[in-house]
Amino acid sequence: ERLVVKPVRQAMPFFVKKPAADAVRPARISVAAPPEDIAVHSKIADLRETHALQQLRTFTRWWNSVLKSRGIKIEDLLTEVSPGVNPIALYEELSGTFLRKYHKNPPSRFQKLENQNLFLRSLKEKGLRLVNIGAEDLVDSNRTLILGLTWTLILRYEIQKYGASEQELLRWVKACTLGYKGVDIASWGESFNDGLAFCALLHKHDPSCLGYDALKPADGHGNLEKAFTTAEGRWGVPRLLEPHELAGPDPTDAKSVITYVAKLKQAFLDREAEMMRRLKEEEAARAAAVRAARQAELKRMADELNTGVDAWTKWTKDKTAGFDKGARDAPALKEEAAASAREGLKRFRATEKPPKAADKARLADLFNRLRGEILADAMAAANEGYTPTVSEAQIAACAPEVVGAHWAEMERAEREYEEALRRRLGAAEAERRAKATDDMLGALTGRANDLSSWLADQTRKMRDDTKSLGGPDDLAKKQAGLDKLLTDEKPPKLSDTEELDRELRELGDRFVAEGRPAPPDLSGKLAEKWSGFDDAADALARALEEARAKKAREASEAEMDRKQASNEADSNGWLDKVAKKAADFDKAVATGDTGKTRDETQAKLNELRNGFQGHAKPAWAAERAAIDDGRRDVDARRRAEARPPAAWKPPNDALTAGWAKLGQAEREYEKALLDKLGALAEAEQERLRRAALKEKALADISGELPPLIYRRKVEKAAAAAAAEAAGAAEEEAG
16 A cells, blocks of 8 residues: 655745645655655755744744833743734834724633734734735634744834835845955855854944954854844844854744844944934034024124114214205305315215225124024024024114115215215316317417418419419519419418317317307318418419410410421522523523533533432432421421411422422433434433333322321321330339
8 A cells, every 4th residue: 555645734924925726736745755755855844844943933032022111021922922912012012003992811712803803904004915814813823824924024114114125134234244254145044154244234333342353253153142142232132043043053044034134223223313312412402502602692793783883874864964064055165165175075985985885884794694693593493492582673773775775865965965066166167168268269369360361461462463474584483483382381371270270179169068159160261261372373373374375385386487487488499499490401402502512412411410410409309308397397386286277488389390390391401412412222211201200200299298208207206205205104113
C-alpha cells in the first residue's frame, strides 16, 4: 500500500493575494517519492515554523513597545489578542483615536467577537485593506493571521507612517551605512546577522555612541548585543530582537529585521524631533529677549523721531514765514539791499538748507524703519499674543508726507522770495541795459552816418565823371581813379559796413530781449547807399569802356581811311605805269618800231624777255598783289567796324583790265619781234599760245584768286594763333 504525504498547508497572510484556482500547485509526493525529496520538504516546513516563531517573538515585543505606556505587557500574544481588549488598546495608541464603547472584560465569545469587529472596522476606517481575516480568526488565536495583521500594522504605522516602504527603508539603510567597512547590505536577511549594519546605523547618527573601528566582524553575537544595548540605552529602542536570533544557526526572519530597523529609524527621527523641540524652546526664549529689546528700541526710536520732527518742523515754519515776508518787502528794496538779500538766499541754500534736507531724509528713513519695525512687531504681537508698546498712531505726525508738506511749503515760499528778488534786480538790470543799448545805438548811428556820407560823396562824384568824359588822358585819369576807389578804398569801407551790420543785428536782438520796438533800419539804409554806389561804379566803368571803344573806333576808321587813300594813290600810279607800258608796246607794233636790223630786233626781243618779262613785270605783279592785300585788309576792317565797303578808285576791275591789256600788248609786241626775225618756230608759237592762254586764265580768275589767297592766309594766321594760345594754356596749367 502506497503512502501519500502532503506538504503542510500554511494559511496565506491576508496581505498576500491568493493564487488563482488554476495556478500551478506543488506536486503531491507519493509514497514512491525519493527519501531526499521528503527530507527537503520537511526542512522547508521546519524553516517556515522557525520564521513564524521568530516573528511571533519579535511582534510580541513590538506589541509591548507600543502598549508600554498603558502598563500592558503581553506574554502570549496569540492568547492575549483573543479577547479584543489589547488590539483596541494597540489601535488607540497607533492611531491616536480612542474607542469608548467596547467590552473591557469580555466574559463571552460573543463580546470578544464584538471587540474584534470594532477593532477591524476601525482599521478599515483608517484606510487599511484587510483581506481574508475576520473576528473569529482573532478570537480563535489564528497565529498566521495574527502575525499577518501585525505585519500590516507595522508597515502602516512604523514604515509607511514616515512615507517609506520596505524598499525605501532598505535604500535608507544602504545610504546610511555606505562607506562603513564590513557592511554590504544585500537583503533584509543575512546582511544584518553580524551586527555591523546595526552598529553602523547607530554610529552614523551619533559617532560617540560606540567605537565602530573596534568591532570584530567575526563576533556577531557581541556586535548585536552592543547594538541592541546601545539603541535601547541611547535612543530607547525596545529590544525586538535578541542576538541569538540573528547570530544563531537558524535563518534570519526578514520581517523581524525590518520591524526593528523601522523602530531604529523612528527613534532617530524622534531624537531629531526632540532636538528641534529644544531648539524651538531656546528660540522662543531668545525671541522673548529679542522682543523685549525690540520694544525698548521701538520706544527709543519713537522718542527720537518725535523730538527730531518737532524741532525740524519749527525750523521750516520759521523759514516759511521769513520768506513770505521777504517776498512782500522785495519790491521796495534798493538794488544793493536786493542783491545782498539774494546773496543771503544763496548762502542759505549752500550752508543752512542742505543739513536740513539731510535731516529730512534721515527722519524719513527713521520713520520708515520704525514703521516697518512697528508693523513687524504688530504682526508678531498678533501671532504671539502680546500688546505692542508703540503703535503707528504715535508717529503719524512724523510721516514723510507730513514732513514733506512742511518742506514743500517752505520751498514754495523760498521760490516766491527768490522770484521777488529776481524781479527787483531784473528791473534794475533792465534799466542799465536799456541805457547801454541806447548808447550803443548812438555810436552805431554815428558810424552809419559817416559811411552813408562817404558813399553819397563817392556816388555823386562817379555820376559827375560819367557825365563829363573827355579825351584819352581824361579817360585814363578817371579810370585810374575808379580803380583806386574800388581796389583801395572800397574794401575797408565794405568791411566796416559788414562789422557795423553785425553789431546792428546784435543791437536789434538786445531791443527784442528788452521788449522794445526795433531800432531804425540803419543796415537797410546803408544797403541802399551801397547799391547806389555799385550802380554808379558800374555806370562809370561802362561809360569809360564805351568812350575808349569809341575813341579806338574813330582812330581805326581814320587809319583805314588813310590806308585807303594811300592804296588808291599806289593803284593810280601802278595803273598809269601799266597803261603807259601797254601804250608803248602798242605804238611799237603800230609804227613797226621792231628794229631796222636783225641785231636790233634781236636786242629788242632780248630786252623784252630779260628786262621786262624777267624783272619789271614780276615786280609789277608783286605791286599789284600788295595793292590787292591792302584793299582786302581795309575791307575786312570796315566790315568789323560795321562800315559799308570802300568805293575804290580806281576800282579793282580797272586794275585787272589794265593788267590784261598790258599782257595783250606785250604778246603782240613779242610776236611782232619774232615775226620780224622770221624765227617763229612751232615751239615758240606753242609757247606764245600757252602764254596767251595763261594770261587769259589769269585775267578770268583775277577777281576770285586774290580773295581766296587772302582767306587762306587768314586761316593760317588763325591756326597759328590758336596753337599758340593752346600752348600757353598748357604751360599755365602745368
